[in-house]
Amino acid sequence: MVLAGLPRPFVLLWAAQLVSNLGTQVSLYALGLWLYQRQDQLATFAAVAIAVQLAKLLVLPVLGRRLAQWPRRRVMLIANGVGSTCTLLLALHLLRFGGSTPVVLACIAVAAAAEATLLLCFSSLIPQLVPQQQLGAASGLFASADGAIVMAAPFLGALLAATAGLVGVLAVDAASSLLAAACTAWVALPAGLGSDARRTQAPEQPQVLGSGLRTALADLWARPSWRPLLLINTLVAGALSAVEIAFPAWVVSALGVGRLSLAMGLGALGYLLGTQLWARRWAMAPLGAWLRLLRRALLLQGVLLTGAGLVVFQARSGPWALVWFGAVVGFALAVPLVLAALQALWQQQIPAPLQPRLFAGRYSLEALARLAALLGISLVADRLLPPLVAWPHWPAWLPEVLGTGPGRPTAMALGLLGWAVIVPLLAQWRPLGRVSRCGS
Numbered sequence: 001m002v003l004a005g006l007p008r009p010f011v012l013l014w015a016a017q018l019v020s021n022l023g024t025q026v027s028l029y030a031l032g033l034w035l036y037q038r039q040d041q042l043a044t045f046a047a048v049a050i051a052v053q054l055a056k057l058l059v060l061p062v063l064g065r066r067l068a069q070w071p072r073r074r075v076m077l078i079a080n081g082v083g084s085t086c087t088l089l090l091a092l093h094l095l096r097f098g099g100s101t102p103v104v105l106a107c108i109a110v111a112a113a114a115e116a117t118l119l120l121c122f123s124s125l126i127p128q129l130v131p132q133q134q135l136g137a138a139s140g141l142f143a144s145a146d147g148a149i150v151m152a153a154p155f156l157g158a159l160l161a162a163t164a165g166l167v168g169v170l171a172v173d174a175a176s177s178l179l180a181a182a183c184t185a186w187v188a189l190p191a192g193l194g195s196d197a198r199r200t201q202a203p204e205q206p207q208v209l210g211s212g213l214r215t216a217l218a219d220l221w222a223r224p225s226w227r228p229l230l231l232i233n234t235l236v237a238g239a240l241s242a243v244e245i246a247f248p249a250w251v252v253s254a255l256g257v258g259r260l261s262l263a264m265g266l267g268a269l270g271y272l273l274g275t276q277l278w279a280r281r282w283a284m285a286p287l288g289a290w291l292r293l294l295r296r297a298l299l300l301q302g303v304l305l306t307g308a309g310l311v312v313f314q315a316r317s318g319p320w321a322l323v324w325f326g327a328v329v330g331f332a333l334a335v336p337l338v339l340a341a342l343q344a345l346w347q348q349q350i351p352a353p354l355q356p357r358l359f360a361g362r363y364s365l366e367a368l369a370r371l372a373a374l375l376g377i378s379l380v381a382d383r384l385l386p387p388l389v390a391w392p393h394w395p396a397w398l399p400e401v402l403g404t405g406p407g408r409p410t411a412m413a414l415g416l417l418g419w420a421v422i423v424p425l426l427a428q429w430r431p432l433g434r435v436s437r438c439g440s
Contacts, residue, residue: 009187010129010138016183017122020080022149023176024115027087029157030169031104048108049374053367055109056116061213063120064360076121076184083114084177091170124355127347137283139347140340144275147339151271216361226349228431233342233362238369239421242377246414253407263328270332278340287348291432294341297334298425304331305418308411377413385409
């Protein structure tokens, strides 16, 4: 098992982050579902995701400027305390006043800001917690756990909301934050963590000047070996966010809830297989292997998404249905490989003292990409493609290939998303191959 060979401080902090993030994501999904059922408007559900991303965009620039000079353990404990206090206060508000949408969204934003703080703290600590030869294993665990939480949160959120109620979900979230805080307080961190970055700066690494989100992004863009990673990282964040909402909407509309349940189960299986594949084959691999894996796995995902626009794959039975389910497994299997390879490459490229500020820029750009993807895929599927599909002057063969039934605009939007992945990836294929070990 990969965890068995990693240092205890990393394992404990990884477990704390896993528990805290899972509790937060489950409660966020349950709150979004509750708002949607209460007002019967998809916009209220989307408002939760928007509040989360906006909160991250507000807090990450501040953290990027200051985190390297702050005691890291204290920051993580404060973030866990803020998260648990926020959810408990929200539970009391729901019990006493029934819950108003502005108050709920404000509490969601605070909880999301606390979770972003924990994410940045832990990710920038990884190189200081594990030896260089274990960086791939640690990065893979970090990235795979984050993706697994995103996949599990909708199921667990709906299940807990149905059995324990919304207040019960929030109580579980608060308890998870307190448990994470206990793990963080208990772990023995190496001496010097959270001290002034100027004292720990490696002498052979050039100092990156300036502070703030704009400067961090400019620094990431200026380095030839960081630029393609920044572009691909942003592309992956936006594409996965779009798939998370478009794929379930398409399957439910065109194929029914039963097909979605089976697809999600197979997707979870594929994700587990991908995680195991990373641990067994690539966790200890060199930089070049991570680069090749990233390019090939992402290309596979782009090709599979383009097939979503073809009506032949909506068959409910027969060989095409088997191909469709195989594509679901293949796409999900590639997710942890792509995320783990990206995280390992970032950890390899960015010097540890510079990671808090530059990772803040990276995560902020991810949040912007997710916002743009959520709005863009909805606009394309709901506004742009339906009138195009209904246009009566298309050649007769085109509707037969693309289809005109329920959910077809969303499926076609997924197909276009596949091309939006493939074209930039091919444009960055050679620049990615030139990414250097030293990050110069």
